[in-house]
Amino acid sequence: xxxxxxxxxxxxxxxxxxxxxxxxxxxxxxxxxxxxxxxxxxxxxxxxxxxxxxxxxxxxxxxxxxxxxxxxxxxxxxxxxxxxxxxxxxxxxxxxxxxxxxxxxxxxxxxxxxxxxxxxxxxxxxxxxxxxxxxxxxxxxxxxxxxxxxxxxxxxxxxxxxxxxxxxxxxxxxxxxxxxxxxxxxxxxxxxxxxxxxxxxxxxxxxxxxxxxxxxxxxxxxxxxxxxxxxxxxxxx
Numbered sequence: 001x002x003x004x005x006x007x008x009x010x011x012x013x014x015x016x017x018x019x020x021x022x023x024x025x026x027x028x029x030x031x032x033x034x035x036x037x038x039x040x041x042x043x044x045x046x047x048x049x050x051x052x053x054x055x056x057x058x059x060x061x062x063x064x065x066x067x068x069x070x071x072x073x074x075x076x077x078x079x080x081x082x083x084x085x086x087x088x089x090x091x092x093x094x095x096x097x098x099x100x101x102x103x104x105x106x107x108x109x110x111x112x113x114x115x116x117x118x119x120x121x122x123x124x125x126x127x128x129x130x131x132x133x134x135x136x137x138x139x140x141x142x143x144x145x146x147x148x149x150x151x152x153x154x155x156x157x158x159x160x161x162x163x164x165x166x167x168x169x170x171x172x173x174x175x176x177x178x179x180x181x182x183x184x185x186x187x188x189x190x191x192x193x194x195x196x197x198x199x200x201x202x203x204x205x206x207x208x209x210x211x212x213x214x215x216x217x218x219x220x221x222x223x224x225x226x227x228x229x230x231x232x233x234x235x236x237x
Contacts, residue, residue: 004055005052005055005057005059005062007051007055007057008047008048008049008051008052008055008062009048009062009065010048011044011045011047011048012044012045012048012062012065012066012069013069014041014044015041015042015044015045015066015069015070015073016041016069016073018037018038018040018073019037019038019041019072019073019074019076019077020072021037022034022035022036022038022041022073022077023076023077023080025037026077026080026081026084027080029084031081031084031144031148034077034080034081034144035145035148035217038073038074038077038140041069041073041074042073042074042137042141045066045069045073045137049066063123064123067119067120067122067123070119070137071112071119071136073140074115074136074137074139074140075111075112075115075119075136075140076112077140077144078111078112078115078139078140078143078175079108079109079110079111079112080108081108081143081144081146081147082105082108082111082143082146082168082171082172083105083106083109084105085146085147085150086104086105086107086165086168086169087105088163089104089163089164089165089168091104091165092104092105092165104165104169107169107172108172110172110173110176111139111143111172111175111176111179113176114175114176114177114179114180115136115139115179117180118133118136118179118180119136121133121180122135130184130185130187131184131185131186131187132181132182132183132184132185133179133180133181133182133183133185134175134178134179134181134185134224135179136179138224138227139175139178139179139224141220141221141223141224142175142220142221142225143171143175143221145217146171146221148216148218148220148221149215149218149220149221151218152215152216152218154215178228183232184231185227185228185231186230186231204226204227207223207226211223
């Protein structure tokens with residue numbers, strides 16, 4: 001085995017490690033710490049692919065290892081966040097222990113199952129120029145930071161969705177669908193950067209920064225929603 005392959009694999013293991021820590025904090029209801037460790041895991045996920053391409057040590061083993069790590073960091077943590085949100089809805093909290101309503105939070109792990117299917121499918125797709133469906137890290141940004149969006153003062157002025165079981169279940173279903181739909185979504189691994197591409201990416205970056213300055217952590221789900229809409233409407237870059 002090429003010794004250089006241990007560098008990207010180390011980042012992959014760190015991704016898994018931080019993802020596992022996120023799970024612990026998630027089970028304790030600490031969304032902020034969970035989001036922090038998922039974000040660190042996301043950085044590790046970026047650097048494992050970046051270093052593998054830089055050192056030319058991409059391998060089938062590394063791809064499989066990366067998917068297993070992503071399933072925990074992005075798939076399981078997303079499921080846990082939705083599980084806790086649904087568990088705290090009035091209809092679940094106020095129901096009796098033997099009520100079927102108590103089963104509602106378990107539907108959250110449809111996200112985890114869908115993430116596993118998406119990651120397995122992704123390993124069979126060798127095209128890096130675009131994604132088919134929403135990538136699991138992007139989906140994690142949408143779901144893991146959702147509590148911050150729902151509790152944002154600006155958002156709360158117009159809707160109270162944190163305790164809305166229908167909205168949360170819809171989010172679970174939509175998230176699961178988007179990860180495995182056939183919509184082509186642009187990748188930042190674009191090989192041929194045209195002037196149009198550069199302008200678009202700079203605009204998207206500036207917009208993301210402005211949204212972060214306005215909404216803080218609540219900006220991440222909004223940024224992913226914009227990313228999804230850009231691709232759903234077929235805007236080419």
